[in-house]
Amino acid sequence: MTPTDLTVHIERGLSDLRDLVTLPSVSAQGRMLPETAAAVRTLLEAEGFTVHEVPGDVAPVLIAEAGEGPATLLIYNHYDVQPEDPLALWDSPPFELTERDGRLYGRGASDDKGEFASRLAAVRAVKARHGGRLPLRVRWLIEGEEEVGSPSLDRVVREQAEHLHADGCWWEFGAIDPEGRPVLSLGLKGVMCLELRCRVAASDLHSSLGAVVDNPLYRLARAVTSLRDEAGRLTIPGVLDDVRASSGADRAAVAQIPGDGQAMRDTYGVTRPLAAGAGYHDRLGLMPVVNVNGWGGGYQGEGSKTVLPAEGFVKLDFRLVPDQDPAHVLELLRAHLDAQGLDDIEIVELEAHQRPARTDAAHPFVQACVAAAREAHGTEPVVQPSSGASGPMYPFQAALGVPCVAAGIGNAGGRVHAPNENILRGHFARGVAFGVALLERLAAPPA
Amino acid sequence: MTPTDLTVHIERGLSDLRDLVTLPSVSAQGRMLPETAAAVRTLLEAEGFTVHEVPGDVAPVLIAEAGEGPATLLIYNHYDVQPEDPLALWDSPPFELTERDGRLYGRGASDDKGEFASRLAAVRAVKARHGGRLPLRVRWLIEGEEEVGSPSLDRVVREQAEHLHADGCWWEFGAIDPEGRPVLSLGLKGVMCLELRCRVAASDLHSSLGAVVDNPLYRLARAVTSLRDEAGRLTIPGVLDDVRASSGADRAAVAQIPGDGQAMRDTYGVTRPLAAGAGYHDRLGLMPVVNVNGWGGGYQGEGSKTVLPAEGFVKLDFRLVPDQDPAHVLELLRAHLDAQGLDDIEIVELEAHQRPARTDAAHPFVQACVAAAREAHGTEPVVQPSSGASGPMYPFQAALGVPCVAAGIGNAGGRVHAPNENILRGHFARGVAFGVALLERLAAPPA
Structure with missing residues (x-):
């Protein structure tokens, strides 16, 4: 795969992202949720996915499927976003994807429309390389309630289990650290x-x-x-x-995570750390x-x-x-x-609890993601056995038994949930490349 | 002393109170303080007091003196009041003394204009009974900053010590309990x-x-x-x-205070008392x-x-x-x-500290107050070695060395500092009677 090979798909992915950002799908305020679900559905159907909608408490859940092959990959994303306020702190309109100095600003640019669009671009690129055929089964669950605590997700995953089983789940977020290393997270608190x-x-x-x-x-x-x-x-x-x-693989992974939080402490001006080193x-x-x-x-x-x-x-x-x-x-x-x-x-x-979930670092799906990240990013990924954050991973990882890996295009200055949310254009491109590498690897594992 | 003997003085005292309540002397808001000081001064001068004004940080302090005799009584009051808000919760205008069902409502009716007016009425009554002569020396300090923490008082008491020495100080507040017993407090935290x-x-x-x-x-x-x-x-x-x-007298006094706080707990609906019994x-x-x-x-x-x-x-x-x-x-x-x-x-x-002060229950001035209360109220008074509340007693009690006793006309439902502040008309009359009894007793102690 050469860069030129992907350029057209990256540009088309950014065009999709631009369209999706115009839709203020704020779940906390019930804004434009069915409309955004419809837009996502249209994008998926254009790539040959069969899509069905399951009613959620707040917004429809989309469950899509395409492709055929020896492996099944489940992808989890969400089309809802956080509220844009305080509006005065945005340097460009929140619902208009705006590029400045290599960054693309807009609500949802990173969380989670940018993730979705980069993955859809990867699916397109893989199809293009296989004569229009997707050489593995891709199942995709895209909800519209993640930013309000995913109140329907546990139920939907249990009810739709037959459409969601997979060899692994590519989780909705992920980051590339300031040194350019992809950070893969295998769990959520x-x-x-x-x-x-x-x-x-x-x-x-x-x-x-x-x-x-x-x-x-x-x-x-x-x-x-x-x-x-x-x-x-x-x-x-x-x-x-x-x-x-913690398993041996988890402990080994933690020991290899670079840094000791100094960048975080500098960013927030922390004077009372509980842990360093x-x-x-x-x-x-x-x-x-x-x-x-x-x-x-x-x-x-x-x-x-x-x-x-x-x-x-x-x-x-x-x-x-x-x-x-x-x-x-x-x-x-x-x-x-x-x-x-x-x-x-x-x-x-105060709200529905979320149970913790973690996939062991030794799992083959984790190893496939690590190899794909190494290939796409040209550097050794950082593997976190768990993020410090939380999310609705338990229904997939524990109830369905599908190993989950978070890998994506967020950046340390990405201002997720805040004004001036952004991604780097270069990270979007690397996200597409990672998706291509992962899908190809799952479709045809190296001997 | 017969009741009819006092009626004219009680009515005159209530008339003074009515006039004073019309002046919204809110120290926290700097309202009408020099004007109220002037009104108080006029009332005092009409009874033969020489009055001098000492500048305070917020409002003038009045120091007055009248009479001649074997004893000197210092009286401490204040002419400032708390803000009247929330206005909507008053059932009659806060700065208009209004009588309903035996109670007189208005800001300052109890704290502290009612106390001042009842004491001035007692001075008038004693003078009337002595042919216009006051048979003891009465010194009176009346400040306008009590409701903002008496920021000038410590300094003024030290600077004016020569005009303030006395055999005892009649403190600015006091109460009559729901059973009709006068409550004398000998200290403040x-x-x-x-x-x-x-x-x-x-x-x-x-x-x-x-x-x-x-x-x-x-x-x-x-x-x-x-x-x-x-x-x-x-x-x-x-x-x-x-x-x-605690001294033996203090412990004995505490042991004789009736009740164990049940009335307070009922009033406030207390579910987590720290002490009862x-x-x-x-x-x-x-x-x-x-x-x-x-x-x-x-x-x-x-x-x-x-x-x-x-x-x-x-x-x-x-x-x-x-x-x-x-x-x-x-x-x-x-x-x-x-x-x-x-x-x-x-x-x-957050503000100037106030030091604790307490006069021993065995002090002769305390005994004079107890006897006067017994005589005026026709019942045994309750003696508290200290109130649980605070106030600027230290400069008088500790720095000047003057024993202090709080005795007055407040009532348990008096809503001091709150909307519908009030006194009972009957308590005002008993306050005048107490003042007469105290002054007469100090002027001519029983053998």
Whole structure:
């Protein structure tokens, strides 16, 4: 495959991306979801995919299939995007793909329309090289609810299992690091978002009564400090019992991830790291954690107000690892609070939980992705046993039993979910090349 | 003294109160302060007081003197009031004294114009009974900055000490409990309002990074839980070293305070009391405490947001008892946070501290007040060695060495600082009677 071989497909892929970005398919606001599903369907059908639509809670799920051959690849993407606000911080219109200095800006340019368009371009290129025939079976699930927590996905995957079985699943995202190395992620943490609420009285009191009435914010602080230790390790009794021991391949992969987070710390101006050096990637990918997202209660204005607030709340997310089950962690948390006399603290589940998932680094599909990445990018890929982030991988990886690998075209300055979301033009081209290499390799594995 | 003897003075006092309530002397907003000072001055001069004005940071301080005799009584009041908002919750105009069902409503009706007017009425009554002569020396300090923390008072009391020495000080507030018993308070807790601030990064991060970056709200929770134990006792090392042992008279007084706070718990719908039964009044008056006034940071909206906030804050007030010094407690707090590795938590002082003050229950001036209350109210008064609240008593009690007793006309439903502030008409009359009894007793102590 020569670069000129791919140029036409890359340009056509960028043209598809340009069209898709014009559609503000914001799932959180229910905007243009059926229209965007229809546009995606049209693109797929033009390449010979048979597509059927399954109703989702918020937006249609598309399940497509094309090709014939010794292997089956499942691809997972989503056509919905995050809201574009704050609009004032965009340097060009969010729903108009705009190129500046080698970058392409627009909502969804990276997450996830850019990923989808680069993969469709790869399918076209492979077909072109095989006389219009796709030499493997490609199954594609494209949902429109990923940015609102994929509420229908678990159900749809179970119901449509017969159309989704595959030798491997190419996950919806991925990145190329600042040194140009592709980063493959083999897992995602689970996530459980909770709110703890405490109330000590029907109405606020004068703070002098703090001598004789307990304080809801203090009680919440007791609860929060009991969840983890100073080093960040979870301390809820029993919570680590279900953590799967890392395999040798996983540990070897983690040991080879370059860097120790210094770039991240520089980017965000971090002054209180919990880990640097050797433990950094281990914690980020393989350790369950709890994070405090927000805290509110009482007087938050200027100066002081001597009030004893009647109530307060804390928002938390737990990031879990295989084989922790959010529902079980929730039971352990309840028992832990009760055991400390904090049985009055209410636990509210804020959204559907996501279970953790991870594919072993030794799996043949992982090895195929690594080889394809090495070939397409011309450099050794970085393999993360798990990203620190979360997503709906569990239904595919655990329920269907399909190994999952995230590989894609994101970049460290890609501002995903934020104003000025972007990809590099060069990364889009490399994404197409990776797709071609992966499909060819699966269609005809080297002897 | 017969009731008819006082009726004319009570009515005149209510007329004064009506006039004073029309003046919206809101110190927090700098409204009508010199005008209200002038009105108070005119009332005092009409009774033969010589008055001089000392400039305060926000409003003039009036220092007045009248009478001649074997005793000197210092009275402390203030002519400023709290803001009237939220206006919509008032059932009658806040600056128009309005009578309904035996209660007189208006901003300042209780705190503190009602107290001042009832005391001035008592002075008039005593003069009338002594042929126009006041048979003791009455010194009166009336400030206009009490509702903004009395920023000038410490300085003014020190500078004007020669005009303020007295055998006792009648403090600006006091209450009559729901059973009709006058409540005398002999002390006030100190107060120190602080904000703790923590920042871990220059900008917010995705919460998946909570595995490798510490959380400012967790760090604040560690700080807060280290300040007190589950029972509400302060746990900062050394913080209790300066707590003065209660005298026998104080302990005896506490033991005789009726009730165990059930009325308070019912009023506020308290579900998490720290004390009930025998320990209630001991804690409320004699135990130092810390209270969390407010907590803010990160995402506080609906649902969840998986953010790791860059920063957060907690607002606290410490209520201190003799002989704790706020400045020293602040030093101990800093050292305590540092010792726990929380040296990055910034401590911000939100306003001027007030030091605790308490007069021993055995003091002769206290006994004079008790006897006068018994006589005027026809029932045994309740003596609190200290209120749970705070105020600028230290400059008088400790710096000047003048014993202080709070006795007044507030009521449990008086809504001080809130809409529909009120007094009972009957309590105003009893306040005048108490003043007459106290002045007569000081002028001519029983053999």
